[in-house]
Amino acid sequence: MASKTRSLGPTQPVPSFVSSKSARSQTLSRSDVCAKFITTTADGRTEAITLSIGKPITIGRNPSLWVQSSTGGIIISCQDLSTNGLILNGHKIRKTSVIVMNGDTFRIPASQTFQCILKWRHLHEKHEKHANMFDSKEFMQDLGRFIITSHCLGSGSYATVQLALDTTGHQQAACKIIRRKEGNDLRKEMKEATLLMNLHHPNINRVYAVDLDPEFLYIILELCTGGDLFTYITTHSKHRLCEGEAKYIMYQLLKGLKYLHDRMISHRGKPENILLFSPGPYPRIQIADFGLARPKAYQETLHVCGTISYLPPEGILALEHKHLGYVGMPADCWSAGVTLFAMLTCVFCCICYHKNHT
Numbered sequence: 140m141a142s143k144t145r146s147l148g149p150t151q152p153v154p155s156f157v158s159s160k161s162a163r164s165q166t167l168s169r170s171d172v173c174a175k176f177i178t179t180t181a182d183g184r185t186e187a188i189t190l191s192i193g194k195p196i197t198i199g200r201n202p203s204l205w206v207q208s209s210t211g212g213i214i215i216s217c218q219d220l221s222t223n224g225l226i227l228n229g230h231k232i233r234k235t236s237v238i239v240m241n242g243d244t245f246r247i248p249a250s251q252t253f254q255c256i257l258k259w260r261h262l263h264e265k266h267e268k269h270a271n272m273f274d275s276k277e278f279m280q281d282l283g284r285f286i287i288t289s290h291c292l293g294s295g296s297y298a299t300v301q302l303a304l305d306t307t308g309h310q311q312a313a314c315k316i317i318r319r320k321e322g323n324d325l326r327k328e329m330k331e332a333t334l335l336m337n338l339h340h341p342n343i344n345r346v347y348a349v350d351l352d353p354e355f356l357y358i359i360l361e362l363c364t365g366g367d368l369f370t371y372i373t374t375h376s377k378h379r380l381c382e383g384e385a386k387y388i389m390y391q392l393l394k395g396l397k398y399l400h401d402r403m404i405s406h407r408g409k410p411e412n413i414l415l416f417s418p419g420p421y422p423r424i425q426i427a428d429f430g431l432a433r434p435k436a437y438q439e440t441l442h443v444c445g446t447i448s449y450l451p452p453e454g455i456l457a458l459e460h461k462h463l464g465y466v467g468m469p470a471d472c473w474s475a476g477v478t479l480f481a482m483l484t485c486v487f488c489c490i491c492y493h494k495n496h497t
């Protein structure tokens with residue numbers, strides 16, 4: 140765990156929150172061009188390589204470019220598979236995956252330089268300002284060793300997640316920004332961060348640092364550049380995963396859940412909260428979003444939460460009968476089973492819950 144970052148001054152700009160509903164209504168089709176990568180050839184001509192959702196491309200000496208459309212917009216990531224690495228905005232990256240923003244340039248050593256022009260800027264950038272990787276002039280917010288950029292990676296009901304840069308570790312990160320409510324108990328607000336800070340597992344999204352100011356709580360997380368599992372399944376060319384890939388993802392999911400359950404923590408998540416560490420087939424996955432996670436999860440709870448489609452029968456019963464409870468850890472196993480079903484069939488159970496008509 141990194142040392143605690145310094146607090147922000149109240150006068151610093153803060154991001155406006157994006158409604159997940161409005162982001163969801165802007166759906167792109169698989170053939171839509173999301174970005175162009177412009178390069179100048181040896182004879183002085185400019186050429187553009189176009190990139191659309193679900194059709195990754197490999198250019199030059201092996202950097203692969205991927206696009207995922209997620210509920211919060213589009214992520215364009217570049218995965219370096221080469222032996223020499225590539226230069227992103229003047230900084231060398233090697234054997235890793237980074238998120239590419241509008242105006243970024245990347246150079247393949249002894250080959251071409253490409254500039255990224257995003258086609259759907261409103262889906263990439265929810266805010267006016269744009270920040271280049273490691274370009275300190277254009278940062279949006281300074282949080283100790285981290286710079287929070289204006290690039291929105293996604294948003295949910297409670298938080299907006301922005302791309303962040305770790306200026307000492309020279310890597311990208313994700314910053315989850317949660318609006319604080321007046322009069323809220325600080326211990327309650329810090330629940331997700333506190334839970335995550337003590338977890339260290341390759342299949343669990345890691346926390347680097349936590350900070351707060353009077354308005355926001357900031358959780359700096361390990362960056363996942365491959366989007367979420369729900370998007371991965373629904374945009375898959377075969378509309379479902381093959382058994383081998385589903386098995387590999389399920390194995391990692393169960394390993395992560397076992398780690399949590401050994402510590403008596405339940406996640407109460409769904410495929411949208413399972414992130415792909417980097418893009419591509421047979422991805423490494425990470426369990427993320429611990430907003431609904433619960434410690435002492437062997438105890439029955441009367442407080443039902445989570446998405447109904449992933450709740451076990453006893454959870455749905457508990458919704459209707461307030462005196463009934465359910466236990467978090469078996470509920471995680473049930474929702475992992477629903478996730479496996481979704482991976483193999485691309486069918487997402489949609490249960491409409493109406494009080495008095497279950």
Ligand SMILES: Nc1ncnc2c1ncn2[C@@H]1O[C@H](COP(=O)(O)OP(=O)(O)OP(=O)(O)O)[C@@H](O)[C@H]1O
Pocket residue numbers: 209211292293294295296297298299300313315344360361362363364366367411412414427428429430
């Ligand atoms: N570590 C990460 N790396 C990359 N993107 C991330 C990361 N964490 C979150 N995101 C993106 O941000 C989105 C919102 O994050 P998250 O689900 O944690 O917010 P939330 O408000 O708690 O969501 P919910 O509505 O499910 O409670 C995710 O769906 C994902 O697209």
